[in-house]
């Protein structure tokens with residue numbers, strides 16, 4: 001899969017934790033009301049964590065570190081992303097559908113900021129069976145409203161109301177659902193952008 005990916009115009013990963021996806025993916029060096037510093041955001045989560053759970057700040061401080069690269073993009077690893085979600089959904093009281101909506105909207109907004117709709121119109125969103133897949137379904141809906149032409153491949157559907165509702169919303173907009181067999185061998189011939197919403201922090205096993 002990896003060699004193929006290099007051919008795509010863009011590949012968007014929704015792997016990172018929902019609420020922070022956009023902030024991390026579009027972070028700029030300077031803070032502004034629209035683009036808050038990702039470090040500031042993470043710091044506020046960590047402060048909450050320290051306050052709520054930890055009497056030993058040194059230990060907790062070393063357990064989550066935000067890696068900042070020279071381009072000011074920050075990354076969380078799998079465990080860190082899961083921990084942030086636990087805090088958001090626990091003491092901070094966010095619900096899954098609330099976070100999923102924010103994650104999907106953030107991904108769609110990040111795409112719209114970077115890839116103009118005229119040149120990069122056809123977006124394939126490949127959705128897995130869990131919450132990460134749900135993020136992708138939400139992203140497809142917002143991309144439609146931003147003027148893109150989204151396509152969704154959602155081969156392993158989940159019967160829970162949260163997911164069936166998302167599917168109904170996409171169907172009502174006429175967004176095509178493609179089976180795996182419908183997909184061309186060379187995805188880059190048919191699509192300008194690929195959104196990988198297959199697995200998030202619950203992925204286990206090995207990448208190949």
Ligand SMILES: NC(=O)C1=CN([C@@H]2O[C@H](COP(=O)(O)OP(=O)(O)OC[C@H]3O[C@@H](n4cnc5c(N)ncnc54)[C@H](O)[C@@H]3O)[C@@H](O)[C@H]2O)[C@H](O)CC1
Pocket residue numbers: 014015016017018019081085086089095096097099100103128129130131132133135198199200201202203204205206
């Ligand atoms: N609070 C939350 O949980 C939220 C998370 N958000 C996003 O969702 C993902 C995590 O979602 P989750 O449902 O826990 O699982 P995944 O989507 O990562 O995986 C789905 C499903 O797949 C199974 N699985 C894992 N590895 C494999 C494998 N090798 N082969 C087959 N199946 C596999 C796994 O057991 C899961 O059941 C998180 O990253 C966020 O992006 C939302 O934004 C909402 C809030």
